[in-house]
């Protein structure tokens with residue numbers, strides 16, 4: 001389908017009319033109130049003071065060294081996170097607790113605990129320097145580190161090296177996983193717990209305020225949540241499927257008193273979508289009811305079902321985990337719901353619906369979670385698709401009580417200072433607004449770094465930008481489209 005572009009709206013009224021048609025339950029304020037409005041309001045979470053309601057989502061760059069250390073590109077990104085002025089930096093990027101669980105050979109990872117401490121200290125120092133560059137208190141933001149294991153999507157040396165929670169025929173087919181791929185045994189899963197603790201301890205020692213135990217986007221912890229067919233301690237029942245996540249959280253709580261814990265969780269999912277490149281995606285054929293799933297209606301897996309995710313949030317709150325970052329779907333199976341985009345990645349399918357409708361689904365689940373668990377500190381996701389209208393929807397959604405903070409992912413790659421500009425009441429720099437071109441996803445899909453190649457001036461002429469242009473031209477030629 002052709003997507004009505006958001007960039008074409010020259011007035012709020014025009015945007016509001018589009019919103020009313022494509023996503024009627026979304027709200028937007030015409031006038032931005034800056035620091036004096038909901039986006040500028042402080043939020044206390046235990047002993048943590050979040051100075052405003054903008055958050056930065058974790059954004060990995062595929063740009064570490066092959067032994068898991070940050071490079072100049074990684075440090076630059078963290079500096080930009082600091083410059084953004086966002087009150088909460090959620091995770092920075094996915095840090096692999098085990099080198100075998102890296103999603104790519106350039107992911108930051110725990111190889112050696114002493115080195116991990118040194119590197120985390122450098123990342124945090126860079127972020128604080130970014131805040132100083134922006135004229136802000138270096139210690140002013142609340143900063144976390146995201147802990148991950150890539151499970152099915154592990155590629156520590158570049159080639160697929162999946163480490164599964166379970167074999168699932170349709171998912172194996174869709175994600176290109178062979179029958180002989182390794183299913184992690186209960187003992188192997190239990191052995192990951194101390195690795196999560198090791199990185200959490202290092203993060204706490206160098207000054208991170210919290211860690212995020214990532215349970216989304218199809219990676220190991222998310223796949224375990226869905227592993228209804230898995231036998232043993234870590235699958236089957238709700239208790240079995242949530243066990244590893246809760247064990248990790250309990251172990252970090254015991255080993256790191258005073259360190260806050262959060263979780264980025266999948267609150268809704270759909271079965272994989274597919275189509276020829278650029279054609280509108282459609283759900284793949286699967287037998288029903290599904291035998292594997294989390295946050296999805298098993299009888300009709302084209303619909304999300306947040307019943308279990310909401311129960312999990314209750315269990316997290318009971319353990320003192322209040323920081324919840326809401327996300328849906330996975331970038332490997334249903335990217336249109338996970339990160340709505342006008343221009344899908346070049347190997348992906350076209351939007352099956354107006355991306356505003358995809359965003360509306362995510363916003364509705366976020367509201368539902370906040371309503372069910374008012375004590376949770378809820379971070380909303382997906383707002384980069386809104387482009388210049390993101391602050392208008394963010395302000396209205398916060399005022400409505402649908403979330404506690406609004407997170408930005410892609411927008412911070414193209415326009416790191418957007419949060420600060422909105423808080424200070426400055427006009428937005430339209431040339432830097434993320435237009436969801438997806439090149440930050442195309443890069444990694446082509447074995448390159450991620451970055452905002454189209455809009456970040458430092459990236460525009462980089463080696464990876466040039467290589468990506470060539471790869472895209474080849475892909476277009478293969479598909480018989482104009483260069």
Ligand SMILES: Cc1cc2nc3c(=O)[nH]c(=O)nc-3n(C[C@H](O)[C@H](O)[C@H](O)COP(=O)(O)O)c2cc1C
Nearest residue numbers: 057058059060093094339382383384408409410440
């Ligand atoms: C290049 C890229 C890297 C990402 N890296 C991570 C990551 O390390 N951890 C994570 O939880 N999500 C990651 N995401 C997802 C984003 O955090 C975010 O959920 C998504 O982009 C939707 O938010 P947005 O509309 O503001 O971009 C990544 C997304 C992109 C495009």
Ligand code: SF4
Nearest residue numbers: 434436437438440452
């Ligand atoms: S490459 Fe830049 S403009 Fe495109 S989606 Fe990523 S951040 Fe946005």
